[in-house]
Every structure is written in structure tokens, then in C-alpha cells.
Amino acid sequence: MFELDLRSRKPIYEQLVEKLKQLIINDVLKQDEKLPSVRMLAQQLSINPNTIQKAYRELETQGYIYSVKGKGSFVNHMVITENTEELKRIKEELRKKLAEAFFIGITLEELEELIEEVKQQIARGEQDDSNK
Amino acid sequence: MFELDLRSRKPIYEQLVEKLKQLIINDVLKQDEKLPSVRMLAQQLSINPNTIQKAYRELETQGYIYSVKGKGSFVNHMVITENTEELKRIKEELRKKLAEAFFIGITLEELEELIEEVKQQIARGEQDDSNK
Amino acid sequence: MFELDLRSRKPIYEQLVEKLKQLIINDVLKQDEKLPSVRMLAQQLSINPNTIQKAYRELETQGYIYSVKGKGSFVNHMVITENTEELKRIKEELRKKLAEAFFIGITLEELEELIEEVKQQIARGEQDDSNK
Amino acid sequence: MFELDLRSRKPIYEQLVEKLKQLIINDVLKQDEKLPSVRMLAQQLSINPNTIQKAYRELETQGYIYSVKGKGSFVNHMVITENTEELKRIKEELRKKLAEAFFIGITLEELEELIEEVKQQIARGEQDDSNK
DNA sequence: GTGGTCTAGACCACA
DNA sequence: GTGGTCTAGACCACT
Known part of the structure; x- marks a missing residue:
């Protein structure tokens, strides 16, 4: 699903941010849809959970997703973001x-x-x- | 002549590489023209000579310039890039x-x-x- | 009645505590008045009962309410807060x-x-x- | 200099962000002044460098400081930020x-x-x- | 020596 | 099980 280039000069978490943005923009991930959990995705991509977290956090500050402790991370309504x-x-x-x-x-x-x-x-x- | 942004997240040497590439492509720097010496440019931009060196080395490996020991660096005959x-x-x-x-x-x-x-x-x- | 923001970074139970505090302070909930039962409120807000529990417990330790086994939770006689x-x-x-x-x-x-x-x-x- | 409450519910990096903001706002740290290096501050406060990094990064995205690889982190001109x-x-x-x-x-x-x-x-x- | 990324592993808070 | 914080320690890129 995700193709990451671990050798790239571009940090892994930035690659993740881009990929996920694309999925959101292309409506593959719909509004309020749950993103894969940090740990799941980490396991799937055999990447450290912290790295996933960093990507999710970046997406959050950029307004693309929102995260709720104990529940998960979800795609944001872009309307709200303004x-x-x-x-x-x-x-x-x-x-x-x-x-x-x-x-x-x-x-x-x-x-x-x-x-x-x-x-x-x-x-x-x-x-x-x-x-x- | 060069406007470098020391605050930019983009490394200085990369900024230099880009600027020089553009000058070459725009024919401001002509074929076989001598580039300013590392020390001169370093002084002019009040930047560490090593940084200039790195930029020149990068341009050389990318084929934009060639260096002649003891003489300096010169603009390459550009292949009209494929x-x-x-x-x-x-x-x-x-x-x-x-x-x-x-x-x-x-x-x-x-x-x-x-x-x-x-x-x-x-x-x-x-x-x-x-x-x- | 309660408007909880499930997306907020502030935990739901904290939101609940705040809302209830305000209701008590504003005398909407009178002294010795019975609070809605955990299960009722949970159902009404479609929220996990544990979360309500946690809010009530917090209010109790802060002295805003008191609980009577088998009867429910009640608004405390408020000390005029120092x-x-x-x-x-x-x-x-x-x-x-x-x-x-x-x-x-x-x-x-x-x-x-x-x-x-x-x-x-x-x-x-x-x-x-x-x-x- | 910094008084951090390691027991606080508020994350260390957030405490750091606040303290540093205050120093910047109160002009204790002037424009373009160099902040203590990540490692130095980490050692001084006996805190993990990653935690300092996180604080600095947050300050950067909020526009209060800017960081340059190999040089350090510096207080931003607020005018520029707009x-x-x-x-x-x-x-x-x-x-x-x-x-x-x-x-x-x-x-x-x-x-x-x-x-x-x-x-x-x-x-x-x-x-x-x-x-x- | 500077900032930046990443890992492994632990622990907490929340639902 | 979920997100979030923190540590210890390694390695990279830049000056």
C-alpha cells in the first residue's frame, strides 16, 4: 500500500505525510474515516511507531487529520479548517x-x-x- | 549577485547549487567560462569556503561544471538535457x-x-x- | 443539554467535569440535587459509562458532589470557594x-x-x- | 534559570515552549539571538535532547524561532512572521x-x-x- | 559542534 | 487498544 524509500534523503515521516495527504486529497480516505493506528501502521511498514506518530502529528498541525487519545486518528473536514x-x-x-x-x-x-x-x-x- | 537565505531550511550549499545551475542554464555563465574561485566567492558571500567547495563538487558530479587542478572550475558544454x-x-x-x-x-x-x-x-x- | 466535543484534545471526562462544575456553580444543579445516573447519562451522550464514572469520581474528590452507595450522586453544599x-x-x-x-x-x-x-x-x- | 516540573501533567516540552516564549516576548531573548544548543540545554536541565528538540520544533512551527542545521536555533523577527x-x-x-x-x-x-x-x-x- | 532523524523500549492517559 | 511523552543511544547532514 505505502511505498516508502528508506534510503531516500527525504525523511521517512515526510514521505508518510505526503502519501497520506494524497490519500486524503484523492478522497481515498474520507472525512472522519479512521486512519490506521500508529502501532498497526508501524508494524505493517516495519517502521518505528514514533516515526508514524511524527507524521500523524505533522498532519494534525497542518489540519488534515485530528487525533483523539484512546480512540484513534481521523480525517478532518476541510471546511472547518479554514x-x-x-x-x-x-x-x-x-x-x-x-x-x-x-x-x-x-x-x-x-x-x-x-x-x-x-x-x-x-x-x-x-x-x-x-x-x- | 547571490542572495542566499541563511535562515532557510534548505542547506546553503544546495541554494548555491541551484543558483549556479540557473545561471548556467540561463546562459549567464557561458560555456567554458571560469567560475569565481572558491575563496573569492566565500569571502564575497562571507560563507565558509568548505560550503562553496561542496557546492562546486556537487555541480561537477551533476555534470554542470568541470574543474582543472590549479586553474579553477569551468562551465561544461551542456548537453541539451534530455x-x-x-x-x-x-x-x-x-x-x-x-x-x-x-x-x-x-x-x-x-x-x-x-x-x-x-x-x-x-x-x-x-x-x-x-x-x- | 451537554455539548461535548469528541474531537477536542481535551479528554471527554474533563469536559464533563467542567460542564458539571459550571452547572453547580451557576446553581442550575441545586444543593443535594441528584445527578443523572451514570448509565442514563452515558446512554444519553452515547459515551462509555466508564468515562462518566471517571468524571463523577473527579468531581467527588474535588468536593463538588458526594455519592451514596445504591442511591446515586448528589450536589454538595458548596463551600464558597476561597x-x-x-x-x-x-x-x-x-x-x-x-x-x-x-x-x-x-x-x-x-x-x-x-x-x-x-x-x-x-x-x-x-x-x-x-x-x- | 528554567524551572521545570517533571511531575506535572503538562508535558515537559510544552513547559519548555511556554518558558521560551515568555523569554522571547519579554525580550530577554532578542531578535536573532542564539538559543542554547539542544544538547547544552539538555545537559543543563538533565533532560533528553529529543525533548528539547521537540520544544524547539514546536516553537519553530509557531514562528517564534528558526533553526539552521550546523549553526543553531535563533529568535525570529516577529515582523516577518505575519x-x-x-x-x-x-x-x-x-x-x-x-x-x-x-x-x-x-x-x-x-x-x-x-x-x-x-x-x-x-x-x-x-x-x-x-x-x- | 550544530540541528535532525530514527530506533527500541518503557510508561502514562484515555475509552 | 488508542494516542502521547520520554529516554538512551546511534547516525546523518551541515558548518
């Missing part, structure tokens, strides 16, 4: 990636195409949501 | 960031604005640093 | 939070607004939960 | 403390007094800053 700070952060990251892309020679057509793809993907996710 | 592979990678990363941005609630207007900004920035030949 | 000590503590905490707020750039207008809000909320007899 | 998200968080916390204070019976006079005290304290801090 995440101005996070938006700023993401926009900055996006700005960099766009610069890279233009620099390496992406065309405006390719960019428009990409945006269209993503929009449709999100739209699909939102539809799935309606049955909640 | 950017298909690289482009694909960047596009994939861009797709993810776009999905994140939409998910967190970026508006199309904001996105257009961002793209416009980046286009102008590229036009001016600028670039950015700083990292998450 | 609030001088408590007031001092709260004021100190408030001082710190105010300093933080000013430091981070709260304006006097925002502060006045906040105070006004809280005053009205108190007037309405409300209260809040959720914790950092 | 911390809308943090302001929101602090305001919420302040709201709760105000509610507590009113509830326990603080008078408006006492509150005004408190605010005046804090304002003067901040004013003093800013004057000290002018020699920077």
Missing part, C-alpha cells in the same frame, strides 16, 4: 514548482491540460462525498 | 501540488494570478530560494 | 496570554472586541470547551 | 482565559489594570529593541 496559513504555504510551494516547470520548458498548453485534469479529479472526489 | 524524463517528473510533482492547492481551497483566480507572477518572474530572469 | 487564590492564578495566566497576544500583534480594537464577546457570552450563561 | 494563523490561535486561547477570569469574578477594573501593565511591559521591550 486554513489561511496553510493556503499561504501551499501557494508558495506551488509558485516554486511552477517556476521549475516553466524553466524546464513546460508549455502553457501542457499547464492548462494539467489544471483541467486536476480539477476533474477533485470534482470526482467531491461527488463521492455527497453520500456522506 | 528533459523529457525530467519534464515528466516535474509535471507529476506539479500535478500533486495543484491537487493540494485546490483541495485546500485555492480559487482559479488566485491560480491564474500565481501563474502570471511566475511568468513575469521568469521573463525577468529571476529565481527564488527558500524551502519548506 | 477564590482569592484561584483568582490570582487565573490573573497570572491571563497576563501571560495578553502578553503573547500583544506580542503577536493583536490590536487594542481586537482585544476590546474579544472582551465584549466574552462578556455577552457569559451573560447568556454559555461556556466553551475545546483545548489547544 | 502570523495570521497563530494570531487566530492566540485569540482563541485568550478568549477562553477571559471567560475563565470573568467566570471566577474578575472585575473590569482589574482587567483594565492588567492590560495596562502588559502594554507597558511590551513598550519597555520595544525600547530595548531600538539599539539592535
Whole structure:
């Protein structure tokens, strides 16, 4: 399920954060759905529980999930988050990636195409949501 | 000339590598042109020479420059990078960031604005640093 | 009647303790009045009875209620709390939070607004939960 | 210098975060001043370095300090932070403390007094800053 | 020597 | 069983 690169220069917990974000954004993990428990996931990935914790905590501060002692960790409603700070952060990251892309020679057509793809993907996710 | 962000989480040597790459790719530094000597640059930027060294070494292994003992470092004849592979990678990363941005609630207007900004920035030949 | 925030980082039993304390202090629950039974309340709030138990036990050790085997829990004759000590503590905490707020750039207008809000909320007899 | 309560229910790292925030806010630690290194502080307080790290990291995400690998951790310029998200968080916390204070019976006079005290304290801090 | 990541293992608080 | 904190100790990346 998760493919982690233990040799990568990118820390394991950051890889985890990214993967989980993707799952949430792509609506694989729905609102209020329970994430795998820290220990379970740790065992599954044969990784130290502390490392999982660190990832979950990061996701929590970024507003993607919330954790309840004794119960587990759950996907957050993004509506509630109203995440101005996070938006700023993401926009900055996006700005960099766009610069890279233009620099390496992406065309405006390719960019428009990409945006269209993503929009449709999100739209699909939102539809799935309606049955909640 | 170089604007390094000492506070950035991105290591200084990496910032240097990026800056120099961009200068090379933008043809500000021409083929076979001599790069500033390690000591000069170190003094100019008031940075440890070792850090410059590391950046130059990195650029060498990545094929952007070559060093001649006792003479200095020089810009390599760049192979027009087989950017298909690289482009694909960047596009994939861009797709993810776009999905994140939409998910967190970026508006199309904001996105257009961002793209416009980046286009102008590229036009001016600028670039950015700083990292998450 | 009770609004518990299951997502809050503050444990449910603590939320319960606070709510009940306020009800007692506000004289909504009168002296010697019987509290709802553990099972009833548990069912009503769809919460584990153990959690209610823990809250009641806590209230008992804090002197707010007393329990009679086989009969239930009852509101204690409240000692008019020696609030001088408590007031001092709260004021100190408030001082710190105010300093933080000013430091981070709260304006006097925002502060006045906040105070006004809280005053009205108190007037309405409300209260809040959720914790950092 | 630091008085930590190892028995407290409040985690050590949170106590550390609070103490350090206070030092920063009260201008005991000036802008760009170097904080004690993780290991040093750990030794001084006879606490595990990881715990200090956790505190420093929290302060970093809250925008109070910034850390540079190989150099150390430093007090941030608050101007740069423009911390809308943090302001929101602090305001919420302040709201709760105000509610507590009113509830326990603080008078408006006492509150005004408190605010005046804090304002003067901040004013003093800013004057000290002018020699920077 | 600096911050940062990770592990193994223990213990606590909560439901 | 769940999340959360803490320790001891190792190793890495950067300056």
C-alpha cells in the first residue's frame, strides 16, 4: 500500500505525510474515516511507531487529520479548517514548482491540460462525498 | 549577485547549487567560462569556503561544471538535457501540488494570478530560494 | 443539554467535569440535587459509562458532589470557594496570554472586541470547551 | 534559570515552549539571538535532547524561532512572521482565559489594570529593541 | 559542534 | 487498544 524509500534523503515521516495527504486529497480516505493506528501502521511498514506518530502529528498541525487519545486518528473536514496559513504555504510551494516547470520548458498548453485534469479529479472526489 | 537565505531550511550549499545551475542554464555563465574561485566567492558571500567547495563538487558530479587542478572550475558544454524524463517528473510533482492547492481551497483566480507572477518572474530572469 | 466535543484534545471526562462544575456553580444543579445516573447519562451522550464514572469520581474528590452507595450522586453544599487564590492564578495566566497576544500583534480594537464577546457570552450563561 | 516540573501533567516540552516564549516576548531573548544548543540545554536541565528538540520544533512551527542545521536555533523577527494563523490561535486561547477570569469574578477594573501593565511591559521591550 | 532523524523500549492517559 | 511523552543511544547532514 505505502511505498516508502528508506534510503531516500527525504525523511521517512515526510514521505508518510505526503502519501497520506494524497490519500486524503484523492478522497481515498474520507472525512472522519479512521486512519490506521500508529502501532498497526508501524508494524505493517516495519517502521518505528514514533516515526508514524511524527507524521500523524505533522498532519494534525497542518489540519488534515485530528487525533483523539484512546480512540484513534481521523480525517478532518476541510471546511472547518479554514486554513489561511496553510493556503499561504501551499501557494508558495506551488509558485516554486511552477517556476521549475516553466524553466524546464513546460508549455502553457501542457499547464492548462494539467489544471483541467486536476480539477476533474477533485470534482470526482467531491461527488463521492455527497453520500456522506 | 547571490542572495542566499541563511535562515532557510534548505542547506546553503544546495541554494548555491541551484543558483549556479540557473545561471548556467540561463546562459549567464557561458560555456567554458571560469567560475569565481572558491575563496573569492566565500569571502564575497562571507560563507565558509568548505560550503562553496561542496557546492562546486556537487555541480561537477551533476555534470554542470568541470574543474582543472590549479586553474579553477569551468562551465561544461551542456548537453541539451534530455528533459523529457525530467519534464515528466516535474509535471507529476506539479500535478500533486495543484491537487493540494485546490483541495485546500485555492480559487482559479488566485491560480491564474500565481501563474502570471511566475511568468513575469521568469521573463525577468529571476529565481527564488527558500524551502519548506 | 451537554455539548461535548469528541474531537477536542481535551479528554471527554474533563469536559464533563467542567460542564458539571459550571452547572453547580451557576446553581442550575441545586444543593443535594441528584445527578443523572451514570448509565442514563452515558446512554444519553452515547459515551462509555466508564468515562462518566471517571468524571463523577473527579468531581467527588474535588468536593463538588458526594455519592451514596445504591442511591446515586448528589450536589454538595458548596463551600464558597476561597477564590482569592484561584483568582490570582487565573490573573497570572491571563497576563501571560495578553502578553503573547500583544506580542503577536493583536490590536487594542481586537482585544476590546474579544472582551465584549466574552462578556455577552457569559451573560447568556454559555461556556466553551475545546483545548489547544 | 528554567524551572521545570517533571511531575506535572503538562508535558515537559510544552513547559519548555511556554518558558521560551515568555523569554522571547519579554525580550530577554532578542531578535536573532542564539538559543542554547539542544544538547547544552539538555545537559543543563538533565533532560533528553529529543525533548528539547521537540520544544524547539514546536516553537519553530509557531514562528517564534528558526533553526539552521550546523549553526543553531535563533529568535525570529516577529515582523516577518505575519502570523495570521497563530494570531487566530492566540485569540482563541485568550478568549477562553477571559471567560475563565470573568467566570471566577474578575472585575473590569482589574482587567483594565492588567492590560495596562502588559502594554507597558511590551513598550519597555520595544525600547530595548531600538539599539539592535 | 550544530540541528535532525530514527530506533527500541518503557510508561502514562484515555475509552 | 488508542494516542502521547520520554529516554538512551546511534547516525546523518551541515558548518
